[in-house]
Amino acid sequence: xxxxxxxxxxxxxxxxxxxxxxxxxxxxxxxxxxxxxxxxxxxxxxxxxxxxxxxxxxxxxxxxxxxxxxxxxxxxxxxxxxxxxxxxxxxxxxxxxxxxxxxxxxxxxxxxxxxxxxxxxxxxxxxxxxxxxxxxxxxxxxxxxxxxxxxxxxxxxxxxxxxxxxxxxxxxxxxxxxxxxxxxxxxxxxxxxxxxxxxxxxxxxxxxxxxxxxxxxxxxxxxxxxxxxxxxxxxxxxxxxxxxxxxxxxxxxxxxxxxxxxxxxxxxxxxxxxxxxxxxxxxxxxxxxxxxxxxxxxxxxxxxxxxxxxxxxxxxxxxxxxxxxxxxxxxxxxxxxxxxxxxxxxxx
Numbered sequence: 120x121x122x123x124x125x126x127x128x129x130x131x132x133x134x135x136x137x138x139x140x141x142x143x144x145x146x147x148x149x150x151x152x153x154x155x156x157x158x159x160x161x162x163x164x165x166x167x168x169x170x171x172x173x174x175x176x177x178x179x180x181x182x183x184x185x186x187x188x189x190x191x192x193x194x195x196x197x198x199x200x201x202x203x204x205x206x207x208x209x210x211x212x213x214x215x216x217x218x219x220x221x222x223x224x225x226x227x228x229x230x231x232x233x234x235x236x237x238x239x240x241x242x243x244x245x246x247x248x249x250x251x252x253x254x255x256x257x258x259x260x261x262x263x264x265x266x267x268x269x270x271x272x273x274x275x276x277x278x279x280x281x282x283x284x285x286x287x288x289x290x291x292x293x294x295x296x297x298x299x300x301x302x303x304x305x306x307x308x309x310x311x312x313x314x315x316x317x318x319x320x321x322x323x324x325x326x327x328x329x330x331x332x333x334x335x336x337x338x339x340x341x342x343x344x345x346x347x348x349x350x351x352x353x354x355x356x357x358x359x360x361x362x363x364x365x366x367x368x369x370x371x372x373x374x375x376x377x378x379x380x381x382x383x384x385x386x387x388x389x390x391x392x393x394x395x396x397x398x399x400x401x402x403x404x405x406x407x408x409x410x411x412x413x414x415x416x417x418x419x420x421x422x423x424x425x426x427x428x429x430x431x432x433x434x435x436x437x438x439x440x441x442x443x444x445x446x447x448x449x450x451x452x453x454x455x456x457x458x459x460x461x462x463x464x465x466x467x
Contacts, residue, residue, distance in 0.1 A: 140318075169230040170317070171221060171260055172206040175253045176246050176281040176288045177236025181271035182208045184307035204230070207248075218249055221260065228263035231317060235270050235308075237278035237288025245286035254294060261295045266320055270313055272306040276332070276411035279306060283415035292333070301326050302333045305384065306408040309391065312338050332411065334383070343405055344380040346387035372399065376421045378407030 140154040174182070186209065203209075205221040212220060224230055234257065239245035243252035261267055269291040272279035281288030292300050301320075303312050316335060319327050327335045344350065352358075352371040359370035373380070382405055390397040398405055407417045414420075 142315075169202045169204045169224045169227065170233060171204055171224055171230055171264075172233040172235065173253075173257060173260060174207050175234065175236030175238050175257070175274070176278070176284075176286060177271070177273050179208050179235075180307040181235045181274075182206070185270075185310045185313060214249075225260060225263050229265045230263070231320065232260055232264035232267045233270050233313070234267060234274045234291050237273040237281040237286075237290060238294055239281075239286035240278075240289045240293065241285060241287040245288075257291070257294060261291075261298055264298060266326065267291060267295060267298050267300045268313065268316060269300055269302045269304075270308040272304045272408045272413055275302040275304040276413075277415065279304075279408070280414045283418065299326055300333055301329065301335065303338070304334065304409045304413075305386070306406070306413070309338075309389070311389070330383070334409070338385050338389075339383045339409060341383065341385065341388075342380070343382045343384050343387050346385075347379050347399060348387065349399065368402075372402075372404040374423045375404045376406075376417075376419070376423055377404035378410065378412075378417055379405040381412075382407045382410050384409040 137154070172182075204224040205217065207217070210217060210220075236246075236253075238254050238257060243254055246253040248256050269275045273281055273288060273290075275290040275292070276282075278288030278290055278293075290302070292302070301316055303309075303316060305312075312335075315337075316327065326333075327337060329335055330339060332339075344353075347353070349369060349371050352369065353373065357367075357370045358374045359367045359372055360374055361367055362375075371377070377399070379399070386397050386405070386409075387399070390400065404421065406420050407413050410417070
């Protein structure tokens with residue numbers, strides 16, 4: 120059964136499939152004609168390439184996010200399109216049978232390797248699978264992979280929350296140096312980002328344009344602070360200080376630990392759970408989970424950061440709003456003032 124017939128059997132119309140391919144093409148800034156390549160890749164993927172999904176030190180939150188997407192056509196498309204050969208949380212097989220599936224796929228080579236969770240750097244015994252250290256499992260599985268996608272904050276950079284634990288978890292790039300790695304941080308990973316990245320790779324045979332941290336620019340190319348709906352409150356110097364004061368309900372969350380001025384992500388534009396909401400929309404400060412500093416470098420998450428590195432000086436956060444209001448009065452450069460004053464060093 121071909122892909123289109125299979126989609127029809129699942130009551131997914133061809134129009135929806137074409138719209139999905141066009142959306143994947145658009146999110147990476149590709150011309151409309153590229154949607155045809157996405158469609159061809161999706162159809163070819165009914166047979167290959169295979170996907171191996173490994174889990175290290177994690178809470179399985181990225182798997183949950185991936186599988187619990189509210190858009191059924193997206194989940195059906197992914198599960199019905201790629202050949203998911205190994206996934207510890209969702210596969211029916213277990214033990215030696217499951218490991219055999221992984222080994223057989225590794226022998227074939229050319230598969231997409233998705234890694235969720237961090238790898239312990241302090242001691243291999245913090246995470247073992249089937250009697251092997253997870254570091255060993257990762258290393259041997261990465262050997263014949265065509266591309267590696269590090270999904271979620273724990274699998275990227277400094278290991279997310281496990282990175283602040285005694286295990287000193289670290290991301291995939293800390294251990295694998297000879298393979299292309301695409302980092303998709305946030306806690307958890309956004310399923311649409313993961314699906315789009317896989318589809319782009321299948322269609323083009325290469326990673327999308329990325330920043331210096333190997334994050335696709337399509338998702339991590341803009342500063343959250345620049346697109347935050349509370350940006351006007353920031354510029355007006357209205358900072359939330361009392362959670363219980365209704366008058367401050369929509370104030371800027373910077374004094375409550377918001378990391379938006381240092382965080383590159385499209386969260387302000389593309390909300391979670393199929394557009395249901397996102398952290399700041401729910402009244403919580405941005406935790407900066409797409410950045411290398413997350414978690415240890417940004418904790419306690421709800422405490423204000425007393426000092427930001429400025430340009431040639433340090434700026435106290437209590438006076439940052441007033442300073443920026445002064446900058447706003449000078450001219451139109453106010454849009455970039457937050458980035459300037461806060462001394463963003465992570466821009467590509």
